[in-house]
Amino acid sequence: MMIFEPLVGLLALVNVVNGYVPRLHAKHAHPINRSSSSASSPLVKRDSDPSNMEWIKRWAAIGDSYTAGIGAGRPMGHQITADEVAIRVPDGLEEIRDNYKCSRYDMAYPKVIEAQFGAHVQKDGGFQYLACSGDRSEQIYQQAQALKGELDFVTFTAGGNDLCLAQIIADCIMLPYFKNSACETVIAKAQENVKSIIKDNVKQILEALDEKMNDDGIVVVNGYAQFFDTTSDNCDKQSWDVFWFLPLGASYQALTISRRHTFNQLVIDINSSIRDAVNEAAESDKISYKVGYAEWDRWVSNEVDARMCSPSSNGDYPDSNQPDMHFIKPDTHPWFNWASDVERDELRKRDMDLEHMLSSARLSTSERRQVKRLKAIMEARDRNLERTLYDSILYKSPNPNAAVRHKLNPRDPSPPGCPGDGGVDMTFGMGMPDHVGQNFHPNEAGHLTIASFALAELMDLRSIVLGVDSPACTVKDEFTCFSSTGSKYYVSGNKTNENYEEFCQEVADKHPSNTINWSYPKTYFEGTPEEHEYIVTLGNGVSAFDKDQCVESMKKLINSCDTSDNPMNWKCGGRYIRDEGDYKYELHPRRNNRPWPWPRAPYGRCEGWYKFVLGQYTVEGAGFSTWDYGQKTMLPNMNSCYGLGTTAWKFDYHDNPADHNGYEWKATFNTPIWVRARCWNNNKVVEAANGWTDGCKGND
Ligand SMILES: *[C@@H]1O[C@H](CO)[C@@H](O)[C@H](O)[C@H]1NC(C)=O
Numbered sequence: 001m002m003i004f005e006p007l008v009g010l011l012a013l014v015n016v017v018n019g020y021v022p023r024l025h026a027k028h029a030h031p032i033n034r035s036s037s038s039a040s041s042p043l044v045k046r047d048s049d050p051s052n053m054e055w056i057k058r059w060a061a062i063g064d065s066y067t068a069g070i071g072a073g074r075p076m077g078h079q080i081t082a083d084e085v086a087i088r089v090p091d092g093l094e095e096i097r098d099n100y101k102c103s104r105y106d107m108a109y110p111k112v113i114e115a116q117f118g119a120h121v122q123k124d125g126g127f128q129y130l131a132c133s134g135d136r137s138e139q140i141y142q143q144a145q146a147l148k149g150e151l152d153f154v155t156f157t158a159g160g161n162d163l164c165l166a167q168i169i170a171d172c173i174m175l176p177y178f179k180n181s182a183c184e185t186v187i188a189k190a191q192e193n194v195k196s197i198i199k200d201n202v203k204q205i206l207e208a209l210d211e212k213m214n215d216d217g218i219v220v221v222n223g224y225a226q227f228f229d230t231t232s233d234n235c236d237k238q239s240w241d242v243f244w245f246l247p248l249g250a251s252y253q254a255l256t257i258s259r260r261h262t263f264n265q266l267v268i269d270i271n272s273s274i275r276d277a278v279n280e281a282a283e284s285d286k287i288s289y290k291v292g293y294a295e296w297d298r299w300v301s302n303e304v305d306a307r308m309c310s311p312s313s314n315g316d317y318p319d320s321n322q323p324d325m326h327f328i329k330p331d332t333h334p335w336f337n338w339a340s341d342v343e344r345d346e347l348r349k350r351d352m353d354l355e356h357m358l359s360s361a362r363l364s365t366s367e368r369r370q371v372k373r374l375k376a377i378m379e380a381r382d383r384n385l386e387r388t389l390y391d392s393i394l395y396k397s398p399n400p401n402a403a404v405r406h407k408l409n410p411r412d413p414s415p416p417g418c419p420g421d422g423g424v425d426m427t428f429g430m431g432m433p434d435h436v437g438q439n440f441h442p443n444e445a446g447h448l449t450i451a452s453f454a455l456a457e458l459m460d461l462r463s464i465v466l467g468v469d470s471p472a473c474t475v476k477d478e479f480t481c482f483s484s485t486g487s488k489y490y491v492s493g494n495k496t497n498e499n500y501e502e503f504c505q506e507v508a509d510k511h512p513s514n515t516i517n518w519s520y521p522k523t524y525f526e527g528t529p530e531e532h533e534y535i536v537t538l539g540n541g542v543s544a545f546d547k548d549q550c551v552e553s554m555k556k557l558i559n560s561c562d563t564s565d566n567p568m569n570w571k572c573g574g575r576y577i578r579d580e581g582d583y584k585y586e587l588h589p590r591r592n593n594r595p596w597p598w599p600r601a602p603y604g605r606c607e608g609w610y611k612f613v614l615g616q617y618t619v620e621g622a623g624f625s626t627w628d629y630g631q632k633t634m635l636p637n638m639n640s641c642y643g644l645g646t647t648a649w650k651f652d653y654h655d656n657p658a659d660h661n662g663y664e665w666k667a668t669f670n671t672p673i674w675v676r677a678r679c680w681n682n683n684k685v686v687e688a689a690n691g692w693t694d695g696c697k698g699n700d
């Protein structure tokens with residue numbers, strides 16, 4: 001008999017997505033000794049255990065591209081496959097929709113869940129995978145109708161395409177030229193209509209599923225997640241449009257912070273409509289199965305560095321600086337060297353103005369032809385966008401709800417009539433190559449997250465069916481940035497990033513053995529302004545230490561806090577409690593009197609006086625040389641500027657910078673004569689030390 005252990009599998013899964021869900025499992029899966037539990041002591045499964053999935057024999061995944069998984073892993077199937085399902089499309093045609101046409105991918109969240117379920121699912125037809133990229137609620141409704149019944153579990157996403165979200169993104173982000181206003185209008189309209197269209201449609205899909213579900217069956221509806229980080233203006237400088245290869249490096253500010261907020265808001269609104277639909281359906285007597293809503297957005301938006309336009313990324317995709325990215329995106333860091341920074345900035349400030357480009361004398365003939373062609377395409381596109389915009393239900397209905405009822409078979413969800421339908425626009429889903437369509441969809445990490453949240457919700461609902469306590473009712477992880485509590489203690493991000501791995505390694509090597517509830521502190525840069533302490537504390541009778549979790553937690557503590565308005569990357573530290581208090585990770589900056597607000601640039605002062613055969617110098621500074629007593633930053637650069645010959649070197653950190661005009665340290669020393677102009681007045685030495693003194697007064 002195959003002993004399939006969903007918890008352990010899920011744990012492995014969850015380790016990948018950084019441990020949100022372990023709250024579910026900590027008690028079961030690693031009571032005291034984490035390393036022993038997964039390998040050697042499988043849990044005894046009882047029918048009353050909500051994490052036991054063996055009751056699931058038949059299940060299905062329906063929905064749009066988020067469930068088809070476009071772009072995640074490898075495409076499933078080829079042009080012709082066996083698993084064809086005929087679906088009635090709105091005009092009554094039967095259409096064959098296979099893996100290939102629907103852009104289903106093998107790392108999509110239903111495939112992840114399928115792997116978790118394992119052998120207890122029926123061999124033939126136990127898993128029906130009808131999700132199809134590009135489908136709107138009406139087609140997803142038909143997917144629901146096409147399902148073969150007696151299902152134990154169904155999961156889906158629906159609604160994103162109803163709001164033309166994909167088209168909006170394509171129009172507003174990837175083809176953002178000209179008719180800016182049409183883009184804004186349609187976003188505003190989508191926001192206005194989100195409640196009525198989506199809620200009703202999702203409810204109707206849920207009702208259509210009722211006859212397909214077994215008694216005690218469970219449906220989990222997954223939300224969407226906010227695409228964009230909004231902490232910095234870096235995306236303004238990236239090139240999101242598909243015509244970035246144009247001459248002059250001209251581009252357009254597609255993703256200003258306010259635009260990103262607008263898109264995110266749309267997702268929040270969609271989520272909220274889906275959740276409302278689920279709640280209403282759960283109350284409704286038209287539905288006899290259990291239904292729940294799984295919101296992975298909480299993870300994406302609050303817990304990991306997962307979104308596009310994160311300050312940690314320069315726009316590359318993939319980007320090793322942002323390993324937790326959850327979305328597929330274009331490489332938006334493609335600047336070539338056609339234009340100087342100045343020209344580029346100038347061009348970015350204006351809206352993309354093709355007329356202006358055409359009148360520029362700098363274009364070559366072939367470039368001019370390219371611009372003209374683009375202009376024609378754009379104009380055609382805009383005529384089309386505008387015409388269809390005003391013709392769409394999305395736009396013109398004063399009461400989309402009523403329009404829907406009037407226009408449709410009352411049992412069919414509303415066709416939204418997206419602006420751009422049938423036009424020359426880029427649309428995601430059918431008709432577009434996947435490498436375009438996959439943008440703004442979850443990548444592999446995104447799908448693991450969706451799967452984790454869907455499974456957690458499934459267990460929650462199962463515990464209701466079983467009448468037992470939900471494993472999810474326990475405390476979740478707690479993450480606190482000290483800056484959010486008003487702390488004015490801070491240290492250098494560069495320095496903390498240098499030593500946390502070493503710290504975790506040291507804990508792994510030296511932590512007390514055969515002891516529970518131990519704590520391991522270590523202080524770095526003691527006595528300097530950068531003094532900070534890392535602490536690992538174990539609770540709940542736990543004794544085992546996981547170095548990888550330590551590294552990952554400390555990294556997150558350092559780098560997800562204090563991310564905005566922070567040009568020098570200062571860090572106020574924080575606390576991360578995981579696994580219901582089994583593990584606590586802390587970073588505490590220890591200096592309580594550093595200049596506040598924190599410096600946005602290093603500063604200092606310098607003076608040097610001619611004294612017989614030597615120069616006598618005083619340098620003070622803040623925001624640089626704050627960790628090494630000048631030994632690694634100042635001295636080597638002095639040596640390389642004027643050779644050896646520094647004497648009487650004295651370097652002290654001020655006990656209270658406020659008593660010294662905000663300078664954090666003072667160095668006094670003698671040099672060979674006449675080095676002021678060469679090394680100090682031009683800031684050469686201090687700049688090389690990552691600092692600044694604005695010249696140097698005196699007469700040496
Ligand atoms: C934890 O489990 C491992 C593997 O079974 C074992 O080698 C180790 O001694 C255990 N540690 C404690 C503290 O029980």
Ligand SMILES: *[C@@H]1O[C@H](CO)[C@@H](O)[C@H](O)[C@H]1NC(C)=O
Pocket residue numbers: 516517538539540541581
């Ligand atoms: C270990 O810590 C937990 C709290 O995390 C506490 O309840 C328990 O009493 C502690 N055990 C010992 C032996 O100190």
Ligand SMILES: *[C@@H]1O[C@H](CO)[C@@H](O)[C@H](O)[C@H]1NC(C)=O
Pocket residue numbers: 494568569690
């Ligand atoms: C952090 O380190 C980088 C790379 O060494 C350096 O360029 C940058 O100036 C440092 N930042 C500060 C604030 O010292």
Ligand SMILES: CC(=O)N[C@H]1CO[C@H](CO)[C@@H](O)[C@@H]1O
Pocket residue numbers: 267268269271272273275295297298301302
């Ligand atoms: C991160 C975030 O704002 N998520 C929201 C998604 O939508 C639901 C339903 O309205 C909100 O509760 C979440 O806060």
